[in-house]
Amino acid sequence: MMKFRAIYDLAIEVGIHHDPRGEAEIEKVLEKKNKQYEDMKDDEKEFFDADELTNPYSDTRMLTGDPDTEINGLIAGIDMETQEIVLADRLREKGEKIDLVLAHHPEGKALAALADVMAMQADIWAKYGVPINIGDDLIGERMTEVRRGLMPINHNRAVDAARLLGFCFMNSHTPCDNLVMDFVQRYLDEKAPSTMGDIIKALREIPEYKDAALNNSGPAIVAGDSSKRPGKVVVDMTGGTEGPEAAMERLADAGVGTIVGMHFSEKLRKKASENHMNLIVAGHIASDAIGMNLFLDKLENNGVTVLTTSGLVRVKRS
Numbered sequence: 001m002m003k004f005r006a007i008y009d010l011a012i013e014v015g016i017h018h019d020p021r022g023e024a025e026i027e028k029v030l031e032k033k034n035k036q037y038e039d040m041k042d043d044e045k046e047f048f049d050a051d052e053l054t055n056p057y058s059d060t061r062m063l064t065g066d067p068d069t070e071i072n073g074l075i076a077g078i079d080m081e082t083q084e085i086v087l088a089d090r091l092r093e094k095g096e097k098i099d100l101v102l103a104h105h106p107e108g109k110a111l112a113a114l115a116d117v118m119a120m121q122a123d124i125w126a127k128y129g130v131p132i133n134i135g136d137d138l139i140g141e142r143m144t145e146v147r148r149g150l151m152p153i154n155h156n157r158a159v160d161a162a163r164l165l166g167f168c169f170m171n172s173h174t175p176c177d178n179l180v181m182d183f184v185q186r187y188l189d190e191k192a193p194s195t196m197g198d199i200i201k202a203l204r205e206i207p208e209y210k211d212a213a214l215n216n217s218g219p220a221i222v223a224g225d226s227s228k229r230p231g232k233v234v235v236d237m238t239g240g241t242e243g244p245e246a247a248m249e250r251l252a253d254a255g256v257g258t259i260v261g262m263h264f265s266e267k268l269r270k271k272a273s274e275n276h277m278n279l280i281v282a283g284h285i286a287s288d289a290i291g292m293n294l295f296l297d298k299l300e301n302n303g304v305t306v307l308t309t310s311g312l313v314r315v316k317r318s
């Protein structure tokens with residue numbers, strides 16, 4: 001059993017611990033936020049989300065429910081929307097212990113603010129040799145585009161459903177994406193695959209990807225071919241959503257040979273091909289599932305009962 005707030009705090013803690021920027025950089029980001037808040041006038045403070053002072057992930061929030069609620073059981077999934085919340089209620093009627101609905105993808109205020117977390121992409125590219133000034137410029141434009149794209153959405157539908165049915169509801173997006181990115185990068189570094197085909201084979205040994213492969217949605221090469229040598233392999237699975245296509249060129253120039261990601265738009269794929277870069281789609285939902293599973297291990301180890309749905313095949317590792 002864990003308190004609702006403890007589950008949220010743990011998500012932020014593991015997210016920071018596995019953040020590709022490193023913990024020192026996160027500290028700087030949070031310090032800057034605190035300074036910004038202090039300098040605000042009272043009428044501005046009213047509209048400031050206080051979670052930003054301690055949580056560097058705009059796309060991860062407690063969405064409804066009393067933070068002091070004891071969570072004995074939860075249902076987790078990749079997308080937890082009104083239909084899944086009604087499903088949770090049916091399961092609860094049948095006797096399942098469900099106090100919390102835990103989504104991966106953002107809902108409510110976390111969805112509305114998804115774009116803010118994307119700034120970290122510039123830091124990730126900088127690790128691979130793209131100058132931070134170029135990275136900041138490229139991601140800034142793309143963030144504005146994503147922010148505008150999210151404006152028409154009815155963000156709070158699922159949150160309203162959870163509130164009416166009396167569930168605690170939260171989501172953990174970037175923290176879990178940090179977990180999967182770190183996990184798959186270490187795994188591939190250790191395997192040191194010599195061809196693109198070898199990367200696919202190695203990925204298929206991970207249970208979530210194997211399951212996806214058995215369901216026609218396994219890892220696939222979308223730029224390059226299986227006999228090619230991959231060069232420097234970079235796993236790119238965090239930072240909110242897809243970055244700008246111009247980053248492909250910069251990453252290629254910086255020496256990245258192959259990107260293993262969750263998904264790539266046609267624009268990104270073309271840009272990568274033009275720059276002789278290879279791309280592997282590891283699989284969106286299967287990758288998200290790995291990140292969630294790594295987090296759920298920690299909750300189960302604290303005595304919380306876990307049910308999964310919405311594309312999340314539970315694999316327990318520790």
Ligand SMILES: [Zn+2]
Pocket residue numbers: 105284288
């Ligand atoms: Zn996702």
